[in-house]
Amino acid sequence: PEMAAALKRTIEALMERGAVVRNLENLGERSLPYKISKHNQDHRRGGYFLVDFDGPPTIISTLMDHLGRDVDVIRPTFIKHPVSKTEECSGIIPVNYEDKLYTKKK
Amino acid sequence: MAAALVVSSRGWGKLRQILAAGKGAGASCAVLWRRGCSSQQEHVSHNEDLPIQMENPYKDPPKRCVLCGINVDYKNVQLLSQFVSPYTGRIYGRHITGLCGKKQKEISKAIKRAHVIGFMPVVYKDPTFLNDPKICDIRHPE
Numbered sequence: 532p533e534m535a536a537a538l539k540r541t542i543e544a545l546m547e548r549g550a551v552v553r554n555l556e557n558l559g560e561r562s563l564p565y566k567i568s569k570h571n572q573d574h575r576r577g578g579y580f581l582v583d584f585d586g587p588p589t590i591i592s593t594l595m596d597h598l599g600r601d602v603d604v605i606r607p608t609f610i611k612h613p614v615s616k617t618e619e620c621s622g623i624i625p626v627n628y629e630d631k632l633y634t635k636k637k
Numbered sequence: 638m639a640a641a642l643v644v645s646s647r648g649w650g651k652l653r654q655i656l657a658a659g660k661g662a663g664a665s666c667a668v669l670w671r672r673g674c675s676s677q678q679e680h681v682s683h684n685e686d687l688p689i690q691m692e693n694p695y696k697d698p699p700k701r702c703v704l705c706g707i708n709v710d711y712k713n714v715q716l717l718s719q720f721v722s723p724y725t726g727r728i729y730g731r732h733i734t735g736l737c738g739k740k741q742k743e744i745s746k747a748i749k750r751a752h753v754i755g756f757m758p759v760v761y762k763d764p765t766f767l768n769d770p771k772i773c774d775i776r777h778p779e
Binding site for chain 2 (some may be wrong): 558565579607621625
């Protein structure tokens with residue numbers, strides 16, 4: 532419905548500036564954790580969408596302006612693509628507190 | 638000669654004996670060599686009886702924290718809410734959660750991100766996650 536139209540608009544804006552859209556995920560529609568007021572409107576429910584895209588970093592500021600002006604978009608956020616590497620976690624190494632104390636005293 | 642060298646340290650004495658015999662030294666020289674080699678042998682055996690320096694084989698594996706293999710994401714609000722107070726929504730400190738340095742930092746960063754994006758409530762804990770299993774060592778005052 533309107534959400535689909537809003538999504539389409541954002542993706543078209545992305546493509547116009549030369550970004551390659553990799554993936555689009557719908558994280559569901561739920562009630563927001565707190566009331567967000569944007570564009571003289573209060574919102575309590577919203578749909579969450581995650582767009583993976585590759586693009587030049589110069590377009591981010593222009594995109595923020597564009598999405599800020601869009602009435603349907605409540606909160607635009609840009610995050611770096613997370614690179615997950617948790618296989619090196621080697622447990623809690625016991626710290627020698629005495630040594631720490633004395634070396635810092637210098 | 639090379640074969641003789643390959644022989645273990647115990648064989649030192651024997652090698653010296655062979656050398657002495659081969660060189661055709663006098664009986665006294667042979668005796669001296671033999672004495673030398675016997676002391677060598679004693680020295681060697683004394684050394685071999687001492688404990689070998691090695692890493693403690695009975696060491697426990699390093700203690701792991703609760704999240705030691707798990708990838709922390711700003712999207713799974715349930716996991717993040719477990720480290721947040723149900724009454725005020727404040728993030729628990731390291732002495733309460735018992736996490737390692739890296740994981741505590743990751744969790745706090747993810748929680749703050751989720752606050753900003755509008756995923757997780759800031760001043761309270763989401764009521765649907767109130768009955769989660771307790772990970773943190775919190776003791777509420779009576």
